[in-house]
Amino acid sequence: EDQVTQSPEALRLQEGESSSLNCSYTVSGLRGLFWYRQDPGKGPEFLFTLYSAGEEKEKERLKATLTKKESFLHITAPKPEDSATYLCAVQAPSGGSNYKLTFGKGTLLTVNP
Amino acid sequence: GAGVSQTPSNKVTEKGKYVELRCDPISGHTALYWYRQSLGQGPEFLIYFQGTGAADDSGLPNDRFFAVRPEGSVSTLKIQRTERGDSAVYLCASSLSNEQFFGPGTRLTVL
Numbered sequence: 110e111d112q113v114t115q116s117p118e119a120l121r122l123q124e125g126e127s128s129s130l131n132c133s134y135t136v137s138g139l140r141g142l143f144w145y146r147q148d149p150g151k152g153p154e155f156l157f158t159l160y161s162a163g164e165e166k167e168k169e170r171l172k173a174t175l176t177k178k179e180s181f182l183h184i185t186a187p188k189p190e191d192s193a194t195y196l197c198a199v200q201a202p203s204g205g206s207n208y209k210l211t212f213g214k215g216t217l218l219t220v221n222p
Numbered sequence: 223g224a225g226v227s228q229t230p231s232n233k234v235t236e237k238g239k240y241v242e243l244r245c246d247p248i249s250g251h252t253a254l255y256w257y258r259q260s261l262g263q264g265p266e267f268l269i270y271f272q273g274t275g276a277a278d279d280s281g282l283p284n285d286r287f288f289a290v291r292p293e294g295s296v297s298t299l300k301i302q303r304t305e306r307g308d309s310a311v312y313l314c315a316s317s318l319s320n321e322q323f324f325g326p327g328t329r330l331t332v333l
Contacts, residue, residue: 113264141320152226152313152324153265196264200320208253209278210322212264 111136115197115213122187122220130182130216132197142180143210144173145196153196187220194218224248226325228314234331235304243299243328247316254297255315255322256289265313265324271297304332 112135122128141160145153157166159175166173172183182195194217198210227246235241247254253272257265267281271291291297301308309332315322
């Protein structure tokens with residue numbers, strides 16, 4: 110069974126204080142690893158897809174990296190508007206479907222001004 | 223362009239009642255997914271449509287849950303004899319390739 114574990118559960122940063130969020134996964138045959146941002150009362154917003162170990166993607170203050178066992182979401186010089194829950198999900202063949210996502214519980218990030 | 227839309231945004235019902243939740247995917251997206259998210263948890267897969275057919279319904283918790291997508295666009299998630307444990311946010315997503323784009327969700331509360 111696919112498993113996704115995110116840590117920490119919650120993280121408080123001061124504005125400008127860089128840090129990383131972790132996503133550890135156990136799957137058979139990873140098709141892709143996805144990062145989403147979710148604001149309170151809203152649906153998840155797509156950020157990145159990573160397909161193979163060593164791959165990196167960047168968007169503004171965010172950079173996602175992937176190894177064979179985990180992914181990191183690095184946040185450089187965060188701003189208060191980066192406060193949100195960050196969700197990690199894996200896509201792997203399971204139950205006849207190649208496309209469903211298995212999510213972790215998320216990391217709640219709070220950036221204080 | 224328009225994203226995924228879901229109606230209603232909130233639904234309050236009584237235990238034992240029937241509810242329907244609607245999803246309008248991004249135009250042209252052939253794949254459509256339903257997920258359920260409980261408080262403090264990540265979304266949990268329910269069912270996946272490719273076109274009009276359910277390609278994978280392994281996440282539906284029991285036979286009270288059913289979903290249709292008769293014309294390959296709009297989908298309806300139907301829940302019979304609702305229970306308090308069905309209370310959650312029901313999310314819909316659509317995709318053309320691998321990336322899934324989510325709607326705002328329907329918050330279902332069963333009293």
